[in-house]
Amino acid sequence: MALSAMAAPTVEIARAPDCNLFNQGAPVRFTAALRAFPAGEGSAEVVLTDYFGEKKTIRVPVKTVDKQPGQVVLDFGVLEPNYYEIALKVKVGTAEASAPMMSFGVAPLISRTAEQVRNEGYRFGLKIFQIGKPGVWWRRGEVWDLDKVVTACEKLGLQWTRHSFNQGPSTEPGVISTVDLVTRHQMNCVMKVEGFPESCYDATRYGPIEDWTAKKKSWARCSVPVKEPYQKWLKEELAKLPPEQTIFEIGNEVWSYMSAEEFAEWCKMSREAIKEARPNAKVGADPGGGEFCRKFIAAGGMDGMDIMISHPYSFSPLPEHRIRLHLRNEREILRRRTGREYELWITEYGWSTAPQDKRKHSVSERVQAQRTTRQSLMLYAEDAKALIPHWMADREHDVTEREHFFGFFRLNQQPKPVVMAHAACARIIDGGTFVGDMWYEPGIGAMLFRKGDTHTLALWTLELDRQAKIPVGAEEVTLIDIMGREKKLATPGGVANIALSGDVVYLKGVGPGVVKAVIPAGSDLNPDLWSPRSLSVHVPKLGISPQIDGNLDEWATRPVVEIPPAKPGETPGKARGMMAWDDSYVYTAVEVTDVRKGRKLALEYRLGVRPDRQPDMGSTQIYDFIFKAPFGAADAVIPALKIENADFDAPLEVKAGEETSGVKWAAIRTETGFTAEVAVPVKLLRGMPKPVAGLRLCGGFAIRDSEDKNRALFSFGEDRPRLWPWMILEEAK
Structure with a gap:
């Protein structure tokens, strides 16, 4: 039997120009090709579903000639701005076939120059996604046409992107040169400076280059180049760029492959060369967080910089629980350590839609649209100068891999809901003022x-x-x-x-x-907006400071916080806490009794001095102080108290009975528990407002079992800082 006689019927909808984007008011039409259908009359059932799940069904008559190619026209007329999906099924006699889902969008398309974008303060964009040789090998027949997608982004008003500063010309449709990007398109670009030629490699410092090749590591990304030849090469490459492109980002999340000191060294030599070549350039880097950030700044990495780059992803906590607080704290860290302000530029953020994400970070396409839009509003409110999500499309290869499904367009150049939502948000607020x-x-x-x-x-x-x-x-x-x-x-x-x-x-x-x-704009955030706290403690003011000696007799008339068992139904003993304050100190006392004799315990006390600045996760919790003391057996030496804070270079350690940085700490160990007191000077609690009646702090207590993986035996308050109970200062009664 001939192969053609065995072929099953197929239906395929042809893509429309401009990545299936239609201007508001223009008619929406598609053509579907029919192949291998028998001769006869039948019908095409078209189901059009919009972003909100509203459906419209259309039936179109179909007439086919035996085994000859045919077509059906899908005419939807004029549609409202929205995201749409087409489901098409054709039936002729007993033969039927369905087309792959086709998505498209309707929006008011925009004509705006790149110069207008710069001069009029537009900020929305979308990051470049490239595929070089051998192309989309994992999906035969698919071609990623980057030039068309960039044009679509222009028409949606998403005219900021990030790209390698020296991407050269290519015949590959999935690659665009940097010069073509900003001269053939109305796009502005954050130029990512990364890599260098072999002539700049420092073999004296890093050894033979062949060693890197053998380890399959990129010497061009993971090492610091020799300064003089590197700066010469960098200036030559910069000369190829149009003069109006003046925004530069050095490196990309380098903390996984370069030390903070190396990154600082590379940043300094890069900044020098860029500023010499383009005195009006703005240069920045992502300083990272925690210890890396502290070391990077100490090594001079932010010296002379204009921009703080940030990639504020928020996979686990909702963006409302993290983004604005995190960015404000991140900028405060730089302010404290450099004494300067920096512009904020966002060159990555977003959510993956991997269908079977093994990391459980991915979301549905609708949630991707929702959260990206909300985060864009938050970033605009925090005065980010560019909002460039990650990214135009993605590989869509491994359905379990988060990193393969961040795209705003599908790999077949059809829009996802997120790009329509992002563009709608841009039309409404971009170029305006928060x-x-x-x-x-x-x-x-x-x-x-x-x-x-x-x-x-x-x-x-x-x-x-x-x-x-x-x-x-x-x-x-x-x-x-x-x-x-x-x-x-x-x-x-x-x-x-x-x-x-x-x-x-x-x-x-x-x-x-x-x-x-x-x-x-710029006011303190409202800590009650997204995270109402279910518990509160009233903290009285003291007239006379207590003696910090571990004896709690002076606390007998103070309000007590009962610290309940962490696991309902357990009765590991009893625990309670007490707090007080005066103009100079915050005082805390804890008593644990009736615990199994000899049990090794650990005290954990938390104090948040800015409840409006408590992100749900990350390395920027600079207003949260954690006090820890691991008690050993009953006859063990009283432990030192360790105080942790995200802005400390190292935990502060206070020995029992001594005073360090104004902190006073004492404890008494008993056979079935302990008593402990700590006085913390307000001046150590950096960022805490002046203590007055009515001021709301927050915090909590945990008593942990050192013998059982530090499991909490008693707990007052959640582990997540944004839900720590209120601790409300009040006058003495």
């Missing part, structure tokens, strides 16, 4: 933006559906959803009654009353 936050009630995010004379309020929740009444100060506003659909909304009495969720909605045209109620 005015400030609004406070309605816990769990409702509200940010006010101004563009021209119009104020727009962005609203959302932590991915929970709820109805809300929002004062808008006008009898009518324009309601815009996350996809950019607009409709007039009557607001009787100046109040909008709207449904909120993890999808951002925008109320355009709010009145002067909203503006007057705003919490101005």
Whole structure:
């Protein structure tokens, strides 16, 4: 039998120009090719589904000639701005076939020059994704046409990107040269400086280059070049770039392959060369976090820099629980250690949609759109000069690998929901000003933006559906959803009654009353907004300072915090804590009794002095202080107290009965527990406001079992800092 007679029928929808993006108001049409169908009459069932799950079914008559190619036209007419998916099934007689899903988007497309973007303060963008030789080998027939995707980004108003500063010309469709990117397209680029030629390799310092090759390590990324030839080469490469490209990022998350001191050395020689070649250039680097950051700054890595680069991913905590707090703390660390301010540029962020992510970090495509939009609003509010998510597309090779599914477009150049949401957010706020936050009630995010004379309020929740009444100060506003659909909304009495969720909605045209109620940009964040704390402790002021000796008789009349067993149903003994304050110190006492004789215990006491600056994770928790003391057996020596803080070069250690940095610490070990006292000077608690009645600190206690992997026996308060109980200062009673 001939192969053609055995072929199964197929249906394939042809992509439209501009990566399946249609201008608002233009008709939407696709053509589907039919192959290997028998002769006859049948029908095509087309199901069009939008971002919100709303479906529309269309049936189109089909007539085929035996085994001859045919086609069916899918004419959807004029559609609203949105993300759409097409499901197409064709049936002729008993033969039927379905086309692979086709996605497309409708949006008001934009025509704006790169110069306008720079001069008028536009910030939204999307990072370049390249595939060189041998192309998309894991998906035969697929071609990643980067030039077309860059053009699509221009039309969506996403006109900042990041690219290697010296990417050369290529005939590969998945590669674009740096010069072509910024001359053939209306794009601005953060130029990533990374790598160098073999002529700059420092063999004296790092040994034979062949050793790197044998280990399959990149000497061009992982070593520091010889300064003079490197700077000469760098200046020659910079001369090839158009003069208006002036933003440079040195390296990319180098802490996994280079020491902090090496990175600082490389940054300094790179910055010198860039500034000599382009005096108006702005140069920056990502200083990393924790010990790496401290060493990098100490070695002069940020000397002469203009920019702090950040990649604020937030896979585990929601972005509301991390992003703004983390960035403010990160900038404060630089301010403390360099005495300078730096512009903030964001050159990576986003979420993966890997279907079977082995790391459990990935999300659905809808959640990717939701969280990216919300994070973009937060980054704009923190005055990031560019918002460049990671990235235009991704490999889509291994469904279990997080790093293969960050793309905003699919590898077949079709849009994902996130690119439509990102572009809609850009159209609404980009080129405008963040005015400030609004406070309605816990769990409702509200940010006010101004563009021209119009104020727009962005609203959302932590991915929970709820109805809300929002004062808008006008009898009518324009309601815009996350996809950019607009409709007039009557607001009787100046109040909008709207449904909120993890999808951002925008109320355009709010009145002067909203503006007057705003919490101005740059103000302290509201710690009650996203993380209501269920526990609180009232901390009295002392008239006379206690004797720090481990004897708790002086605490007999003070309020007591019962520290319950960490595991319900267990009765490991009894534990309680007490706190007090005066103008110079914060005092804490702990008593543990009735624990199994000889049990080795460890004390952990937590104190947060800025509850509005407690990110859920990361290395920037500079306002959280952790006090630890590991008690041994009953006859063991009283341990030193260790105080940890993200901005300390090393934990502060205070020996029992002694005073270090003003900290006083004493304890008494008993056969079934211990008593302990600590006095911490306010001046050590850097960032703590002046202690006054009504000031809200936060903290908690844990008593751990040193014999059982430091498991908590008693605990008051969550481990996550944003949920530590309130500790509210009050006057003496």
